[in-house]
Amino acid sequence: MSPEPAALSLPAPALIADAVTVAYGGRKALDDCSFAVPAGSVTALVGRNGAGKTTLLRAAAGLLRPDRGTVTVLSGPPGDGVLARIGFLAQNSPLYSQLTVAQTLHLGARLNPGWDGPYARDLAEAATLPLAARVGTLAPGVRARLALIMALGKRPDLLLLDEPLAALDPVARAESVTALMGAAAGGATVVLSTHAVADLAGVCDHVVVLDRGRVRAAVEVDAALAGHRLVNGAAADLAALDGADVIELRRAGDGFTALVRVRESVPAGTLAWHTPNLEDLVLGYLRGRDTSA
The missing domain is CATH 3.40.50.300 (P-loop containing nucleotide triphosphate hydrolases)
Structure with missing residues (x-):
C-alpha cells in the first residue's frame, strides 16, 4: 500500500x-x-x-x-x-x-x-x-x-x-x-x-x-471582498436588513447605504447589493457601526 x-x-x-x-x-x-x-x-x-x-x-x-x-x-x-x-x-x-x-x-x-x-x-x-x-x-x-x-x-x-x-x-x-x-x-x-x-x-x-x-x-x-456587500435602498426597506451582520449603516435623505457581511447568497428583494472595493471595505470598518445620518 x-x-x-x-x-x-x-x-x-x-x-x-x-x-x-x-x-x-x-x-x-x-x-x-x-x-x-x-x-x-x-x-x-x-x-x-x-x-x-x-x-x-x-x-x-x-x-x-x-x-x-x-x-x-x-x-x-x-x-x-x-x-x-x-x-x-x-x-x-x-x-x-x-x-x-x-x-x-x-x-x-x-x-x-x-x-x-x-x-x-x-x-x-x-x-x-x-x-x-x-x-x-x-x-x-x-x-x-x-x-x-x-x-x-x-x-x-x-x-x-x-x-x-x-x-x-x-x-x-x-x-x-x-x-x-x-x-x-x-x-x-x-x-x-x-x-x-x-x-x-x-x-x-x-x-x-x-x-x-x-x-x-x-x-x-479577496476573501473579505467576496464576503461583504454594499447595500443600497430606501429607508422604508431597512427592515430587510433585520438579522443581517451590518458593519456600517449610513442614512442619506430617504435612502441608506450599508456594508454587510454575508455568509451565504444575498437575499432577493428590493435592495441593491454590490461587491465593495477595498476602499469601501476599509472605510466601512473604520466608521464602524455608525447609524447616524
Missing part, C-alpha cells in the same frame, strides 16, 4: 502580534492587538491618524517594547537577532542630510551585509535621483523615494514601512508600488501603513484595520 502523502506545511507568519498593548502617559496607543501577517504577503495597515500604526511598526522593528503582549518577527523576538533581515522605514525618511545620494547608496553597502548594490542603483536610476545632490537639498518626495530604495536595497525578508507613499507624487507612488510588488515577488513580506488605500487595490493581499489602538479587522482581501 502506498504511503499517505505528507501534509503540506505552511511557512510561519512573518509577523505575529499577540495581545499587544502600548500606552503613552496613560493613553493606549495599542490596546490588546492580535493578528498575524502571512509570510510573502503584502499587508496594509490602515486607520485614522493616531490609530496606532506607527507604534505597531516600531514594536515590530524592535524600537519599543510593548507594555503587555508579545510581537514575534520572523519566528523570533524583535531585536538584534533579526535586524539584518528587516528593512524598516520610518515616516520621516531619516537619512544623513550632508551625504550625497551616491554616498548614501555606498553607505548602504557598508552597513548592510546583504546589500544589493546593482539593484539599489537600478532603482535610483529608474527614479532619476540626482546622484551628486546632497540629501538635505532634496525635495521631500525625492528624499522619501531614496529612503524607500535604501530599505529595498537591503534585500530584507521583512519590510516594515511607515507611510512610504505619503510624500510621493502620483507617478512616483505608482513606481514605488511596482517596486514593492517586485520585492514581494522575490519572497519578501511587506507591511506598510498607508492612507492611500486606493493605490493598493490589486496590490495588497491582506489588510489590518486599526481604530483607536484596536484591531477592527485583519483579513485576506
Whole structure:
C-alpha cells in the first residue's frame, strides 16, 4: 500500500502580534492587538491618524517594547537577532542630510551585509535621483523615494514601512508600488501603513484595520471582498436588513447605504447589493457601526 502523502506545511507568519498593548502617559496607543501577517504577503495597515500604526511598526522593528503582549518577527523576538533581515522605514525618511545620494547608496553597502548594490542603483536610476545632490537639498518626495530604495536595497525578508507613499507624487507612488510588488515577488513580506488605500487595490493581499489602538479587522482581501456587500435602498426597506451582520449603516435623505457581511447568497428583494472595493471595505470598518445620518 502506498504511503499517505505528507501534509503540506505552511511557512510561519512573518509577523505575529499577540495581545499587544502600548500606552503613552496613560493613553493606549495599542490596546490588546492580535493578528498575524502571512509570510510573502503584502499587508496594509490602515486607520485614522493616531490609530496606532506607527507604534505597531516600531514594536515590530524592535524600537519599543510593548507594555503587555508579545510581537514575534520572523519566528523570533524583535531585536538584534533579526535586524539584518528587516528593512524598516520610518515616516520621516531619516537619512544623513550632508551625504550625497551616491554616498548614501555606498553607505548602504557598508552597513548592510546583504546589500544589493546593482539593484539599489537600478532603482535610483529608474527614479532619476540626482546622484551628486546632497540629501538635505532634496525635495521631500525625492528624499522619501531614496529612503524607500535604501530599505529595498537591503534585500530584507521583512519590510516594515511607515507611510512610504505619503510624500510621493502620483507617478512616483505608482513606481514605488511596482517596486514593492517586485520585492514581494522575490519572497519578501511587506507591511506598510498607508492612507492611500486606493493605490493598493490589486496590490495588497491582506489588510489590518486599526481604530483607536484596536484591531477592527485583519483579513485576506479577496476573501473579505467576496464576503461583504454594499447595500443600497430606501429607508422604508431597512427592515430587510433585520438579522443581517451590518458593519456600517449610513442614512442619506430617504435612502441608506450599508456594508454587510454575508455568509451565504444575498437575499432577493428590493435592495441593491454590490461587491465593495477595498476602499469601501476599509472605510466601512473604520466608521464602524455608525447609524447616524
